[in-house]
Amino acid sequence: SAAPAATNAASPAAAPGFSPETPVKDAPDAVCALLDDAKVRATMSGMFETKLLLACGRENELGGVTSDAPASHAPTFGTDVLVNDPALDSGPSRTQSETSIARSETTGTICSAYNDSYSGVTAGTGYSGFSRSTDDGATFSDRGALGSASFGDTSMFWRKSDGKFYVGTLHSAGIGLWRSDDDCQTMTFVGNPHVGSGDDKELFAVDNNIASPYYGRIYMAWINFNAGARIFAIYSDNGTTWSAPLAISASGADVQGAWPAVAPNGDVYVSWVRWNPYSTGPIDIEVVRSTNGGTSFVQVTNPLTGGINPRAAGPTSACARPALNGNIRYLPSPQITVSPNGDLHVVYVRDPDGLNVGDVINVYYRRSTDNGATWEPEVLLNDDGTTTDQFFPTISAGPGGRIVSTWYDRRLDTANNLLFDYYMRASDDGGVTWQPSVRVTDGSSGVVLDPNLATCYHGDYDQQMQTASSVLVQWSDDRQVVNGTDPNVYFDTQAFSPDYVLDVTPASVGVCAPADAVYTVDIGSVLGYSDPVTLSTTSTPAGATVNFGTNPVNPPGSSTLTIGTGAVAAGNYAFDVNANSTSGSKSKTVGLDVFTAAPAAATLLTPANGAINVPQVPTFTWSAVPQAASYSIEVATDAAFTNVVASASGLTGTSYSGASLNTSTTYYWRLWADNTCGTGAYSATWSFTTEAAPGDCGPGSTPNILFSDDFESGASGWTTPGGIGANTWALGAGVSGTPHSGSFVYHADDVNTVSEQFLVSPAVALPTGQNPVTLKFWNYQEMEDGGASCYDGGLLEVSTDGGGSWTQV
Known part of the structure; x- marks a missing residue:
């Protein structure tokens, strides 16, 4: 908005074709080519697309698509607090969106940042605005824009080690960082954590844990479209000197939306979405x-x-x-946070029931109590019971361990699935366990698309945070439409009242009657x-x-629940523990x-006894056994099961498909059931033979190896003759992480x-009468696509005349 911005620090050198403190113009052709991929x-x-369209x-090509959601419905103005000041806007572009927030633990000041198209399009002071509240969010003062080099995708944080607010955004030279030395009244440009014309979607996190070995360290994660479109991470202990970029996503993967978080012990997590492939493949x-x-980073289990x-x-x-x-436009990126006890x-979001049927998008939550090694069952957070949209979720962990998620929600417009509100849900x-969701907004909103921003832009994320x-x-x-466009940033404080929390563990108990089933009932205290x-x-x-x-229980406290089963019939039951x-x-x-x-x-079903041509990854099935709690399976190459090649236990269903077997091989399989009363007898033992692969010898025969080379002792006989351009084939170190x-x-x-x-290769003498003759080899590629064309490719050819002519295999 129109208030002046403080950008009085010198900027570092910019990337070629970009000026660090003026809007991008005359970008290099290679940068503009990203728009044609x-x-x-x-x-x-x-915002990155907007930046490139302006630069090129x-x-x-900005805008071009209008919304079909009504913007002219009668709005409701309640107690929601405006963060930016719409009175400072003018002209055709008035969008403030995609919010980020931080609070000073020292002064209590709230500092909010957001994308600001008025400042970028009309005022020419950059696409990132910020506002300040000194009364716990009752009112906000619009502090203007960061400067003409800022291009939105804001990420605000407060750094405990120096007591200052920082905000990062896309920048004309790549990514920029600003700092406030006066408690969010003004922002001063610090520098570019990274300079690159393909930098996009940066998010910051800071280690505010005094006991952490990395206290005060700032982390940034982002995607670089000019470096393989991979997610990268860097860190800094002062905001000016940064580590070398480290690629943390796989090469060749379709990824976006990195979100970093810092644990109390100093561990750092980064999450993102991956398409397999973009955009029609699963995520x-x-x-x-x-x-x-x-x-360095290692990947944990996918949630x-x-x-x-x-x-x-x-x-x-x-x-x-x-x-x-x-x-x-929708980017299904996640958000991640770490609670004070270290839980992740x-x-x-995902489509719950199939493309173009039923519900399109819901919000889901998962928790890990072991640093991401395993994840607890998925929780559907939007409890609306409709097929309307819920999207752009946020998550925060409070100082007492409360978890809060918010999201945009269309449950109140079941007829059209267009008007949206903002909802939240909390877990104490x-x-x-989760409380029922709560409507935050005082009035529903239509959708306004800014004609001076990228096509279909309506933000990609928001942030919220907690106090005690x-x-x-x-x-x-x-909701406040002026001249057809005036999306604004709103704020609300949701206070929590003292309450208790009910938890029962374990979630299920199995017993052999007449033994007792024993549970622990924990009653937690919220806010004293x-x-x-009772x-x-x-x-x-x-x-x-x-x-x-113990009954009643004085919180915080616990009680032991004992269920006597001496007169209970065998079966699977569910009951409620009430408080x-x-x-x-x-x-x-x-x-x-x-x-x-x-x-x-158990009675075996498939593969049938003596079956042939069974797939390499078979699906084993069997009949359900009465009173079975779980099943175990073994697969071996001999009927005595002295060479077990695959096994699994704890199977609760009547099928298993987790074994990858060799081709053209005879196997034997069996299983058994168990429960808390004991282990059942083995099933019958059945055999089957897997399908043959090209070149396989039949079961019972062995291949005649005519030529083999693993390069571990050199590459005798291999040549690299001239072709077109330089020949870079050379014997070198193996590829880390490949088997x-x-x-x-x-x-x-x-x-x-x-x-x-x-x-x-060297010449290989091929015998007659020993068919089939096959070639097998391992290879690994990192190939660069060129959109509609291919930049790289690999061909396999064979010559039978000493290299005089070649035929593609």
Whole structure:
């Protein structure tokens, strides 16, 4: 907005073709070519695409798509607080959106940053604005823009070690960082954490844990489209000197939306979305972890694998990229946070029921209590029960361990699925149980698309944060329309009241009757709640007896629940543990599996005994066994099972497909069931033979190896004759992380000019009458695509006349 900005520090040298303190103009052709790569352009953030269109003189490609969500419906103005000042805006572009927030633990000042198209388009002072509140968010003062070199995608943080606010944004030279030395009244340019014309979607995190070995360290994660479109991470201990960029996503993967978080012990996590491939393939949420201050990262278990990329057919066609109703371009990136006890929390979105049917997009949550090694079951956060859209979720962890998520929500417009509100949901017990969702906004909003920003841009993310007793929520909506466009940033404080928390562990108990089933009922205290909590159960199985060791419980406290099963029939049951106190009632459902005898032997189904041509990854199936709690399976190459090649236990269903076997091989398999009463007998042993691969010898025969070379002792007889351009084939070190490279491989480099580089084997004498004759080899490629064309490629050819002529295999 129109208030003056302080950008009085000198900037470092800019990348070629860019000026660090003026809007980008006359960008190099290689940079502008990113706009002509359909996949790259579709995965850009809206603000990076806007920056490149301006730099490349292609302003006519801004906007171009209008929203079909009504912007002229009667708005409701309640107690939601405006963060930016709309009175300072003028002209055709008035969008403030994509918010970031931080709070000083010293002064209590709240500093908010956001994308600001008025400042960029009309005022020429950059596309990033910020505002300040000194009264806990009751009012905000619009402090203007950061400067003409800023291009949005703001990331605000407060650094405890020096007591100052910082904000990072896209910058004309790559990525820029500003600092406030006066408690968010003005911002001073610090420098460029990274200089690069392909830098996009940067997010920062800071280590504010005094006990951490990296206290005060600032981390940044972003995607660099000019370095393989990979996610990178860097760190700094002073905001001016930064580590070398470290690629933390896989080469060749379609990724975007990096989100960093710092754990209390100094560990760093970064999450992002991966398409397989973009944009029609399934999506994964990937997470990496650093235990050495960002020096290196290792990937942990995905909280989501194989989700459906959310998108509505009509808007996706109109926007030429995945989009939601109202023509909102959609990037399904996750957010991640770490609670004070070290638990990891992530929110993400996916299509729950298939493309173009039913629901398009929902918000999900998962928790890990072991640094991402495993994840607890997925929780659907939007509890609306409709098929409307819920999107752009946020997550925060409070100082007491409360977890809060917010998101945009269309549940109040079931007829059209267009108008949106902002909702939140809280968990007082660290993500174990969740309160019902709460509407934050005082009025619904239509969708306004700014004609001077990238096509279908309506933000990509927001941020919220917590104090000990409340959550500070901000978002952007379009309820206040002036001259057809005036999306603004709003703020609300959601206070929490003293209450108790109910938790029951374990979630399910299995017993062999008449043994007792024992549970622990924990009653936690929120904000000092201490009123007694009375416990009870409902829906326990017939014949069960119930006893609470302590009842009522004074929070914080616990009680032991004992269920007597002497008169309970065998079966799988669920019952409710109930709690009641002056603040209200709560309930949790737990499982009870009662067994009265060890299970019988299982009956095998498939693969049938003696089956042939079975796939390398078979699906084993069997009949359900009464009173089976789980099954175990073994696969061996002999009937005595002395050479077991695959096994699994704890299987709760009646199928298994986790074994990858050799081709043309006879195998034997068996399984057994068990429960808390004992282990059942082995099933019958069945055999099967896997399908043959090209060149396989039949079962019982062995191949005659005519030629083999692993380059571990040199490469005798191999030649690299001339072709077109330089021949870079050379024997070098193996490829780290690949299973077959060994210590040495032949390697060729990608070059910037047209080349044809040959690597020729020694002659191999092929016998007659010994068919089939096959060639097998391992190879690894990193190839650069060129959009509609190919930059790189590999060919395999064979010559039968001593190299006089070649035929492609």
